[in-house]
Amino acid sequence: MIKKPYNCPVLEHFYVFEGLDGAGTTTQAQLLVQTIHRDGHAVDLDHEPTDGPVGLHIRDILGHRGHADHHSLALLFAADRRSHMYDPDRGVVARHENGVRVVCDRYLPSSLAYQGVTCGFEQVIRFNGDLPVPMRLFFLDVPVSVCLDRLEGRNERELFEHETFLVETLSVYEAALEHMAAQGSTVYRIDGTQTVEEVHREVCRYLD
Ligand code: TYD
Secondary structure, three states: OEOOOOOOOEEEEEEEEEOOOOOOHHHHHHHHHHHHHHOOOOEEEEEOOOOOHHHHHHHHHHOOOOOOOHHHHHHHHHHHHHHHHHOOOOOHHHHHHOOOEEEEEOOHHHHHHHHHHHHOHHHHHHHOOOOOEEEEEEEEEOOHHHHHHHHHOOOOOOOOOOHHHHHHHHHHHHHHHHHHHHOOOEEEEEEOOOOHHHHHHHHHHHHO
């Protein structure tokens, strides 16, 4: 773990994938886990929202089976994230200290971008204090129109899966990525309209 002179640690083997709904974060996170595993390292595949009680409650809200106002939802994401990072046994920080690499499908930048739209960027930063940051952050850059085409074949649209919202989210992602870079993450922007294999190869090139 590399300590920074300010705020929070940068976790060397914590890898985060970010992008709009439909950008391909889940597929790319899975592929990276397979590659790291093949290279002989212990590695976990995580995602946010998590499968913990708060994460499952968030999933209900996203799937229209529950309701929360925007600020409460932003706080739920922040609470889910804190326990994801700091749970003494299963948290990312604990596993990282035990030599386990963690690839995560979405993290803090998702809150900064999505809840940045609904609650304001600064408010989301306040809600998410003192969190470690990944040394490597992969942003899959995909135009909103392509994301919407990809989402077309899936089940019912979730809470944020609408054109106007995704357009705004994409613009706030710029500030989110800048914030992460200022906190010590190296941000890799990848053209997510390439094939799955091409995107994965590009990710692997950055890891070499
Ligand atoms: P995701 O897991 O990518 O969707 P799917 O269920 O299709 O695999 O993410 C769920 C949704 O939650 C997505 O619209 C992004 C949103 N989200 C936030 O708004 N804030 C957050 O902090 C996180 C982690 C996700």
